Structures are given as structure tokens and as C-alpha cells.
Amino acid sequence: MEKLITGGCLCERVRYSSSHAPLSMGLCQCDRCQKQSGSAFLIATVFEKSSVKVEGELSVFIARDEKGVSLSRYFCANCGSSVMITLDRYPDICSVMGGTLDDKSILRPEFSLWCSSGQPWLELPKAITLYPDYPDGLIA
Numbered sequence: 001m002e003k004l005i006t007g008g009c010l011c012e013r014v015r016y017s018s019s020h021a022p023l024s025m026g027l028c029q030c031d032r033c034q035k036q037s038g039s040a041f042l043i044a045t046v047f048e049k050s051s052v053k054v055e056g057e058l059s060v061f062i063a064r065d066e067k068g069v070s071l072s073r074y075f076c077a078n079c080g081s082s083v084m085i086t087l088d089r090y091p092d093i094c095s096v097m098g099g100t101l102d103d104k105s106i107l108r109p110e111f112s113l114w115c116s117s118g119q120p121w122l123e124l125p126k127a128i129t130l131y132p133d134y135p136d137g138l139i140a
Contacts, residue, residue: 014056043098
């Protein structure tokens with residue numbers, strides 16, 4: 001069994017855990033993720049959805065693109081902390097917000113999406129692959 005990964009919201013009413021390692025870790029610099037995170041980017045820690053167990057009540061904001069495909073942003077109804085994202089196009093994964101992890105030392109972003117919307121003052125490490133938008137075939 002791999003190390004148990006845990007996390008939760010600011011008020012601790014929502015907790016989650018996974019006994020599986022993340023599939024990937026990345027940043028998103030799109031305008032929507034900047035607004036959700038209140039920062040220059042969002043840190044996505046991608047897991048198989050079936051491996052993540054959530055305790056507590058999450059509220060959801062669902063946004064749809066022009067084709068009707070949805071992206072669901074889950075947050076704590078009490079403190080408002082962003083906790084998780086799911087996407088219709090990838091029904092078997094979920095992204096938990098890196099800042100909600102109990103042990104943030106495991107965060108090792110490998111890529112950054114929507115860099116074309118990124119803040120001009122942000123300079124990311126050279127080891128992170130930069131994509132101007134969302135590349136075909138990337139599961140994040």
C-alpha cells in the first residue's frame with residue numbers, strides 16, 4: 001500500500017484521502033482558475049476518481065463550455081475553500097487543489113496549462129513543461 005495522502009478545507013469540515021499516488025501534478029493559469037484560486041494559478045493534483053474518498057459536504061459550481069461539456073468546481077459550503085475539480089471529458093479522474101494537501105512537500109508540478117493567460121511577472125522553473133493552452137491528449 002502506498003502512503004495515505006490526506007487533505008481538507010480551511011475549517012476541516014471537508015476531508016479527503018487517497019491511498020494511491022497522484023497520476024500527475026500541474027498548474028493551470030487560465031482566467032477561471034486564477035479567479036477560483038485568487039492567485040496567479042491553481043495547483044491541480046490529479047488522482048483516479050475512485051481512489052479519492054471525501055468526507056463532509058461539498059458545494060459545486062458547474063461551468064459549461066460552448067459544446068455543453070462541464071467542469072465542476074467543488075468547495076466547502078462553510079469556509080469556501082476550493083477542494084476539487086472534475087471534468088466531463090475525463091470522468092475517471094479528479095483534481096484536488098494542491099494547497100489543501102496536509103503534506104504539501106509532495107507537490108511537484110510537471111506542467112503548466114494556459115500559459116497564454118498567465119501573469120507576465122510569473123517565471124516558472126525550467127523543469128515545468130509550459131503549454132500555451134490545453135494540449136490534446138493531456139489528462140490533467
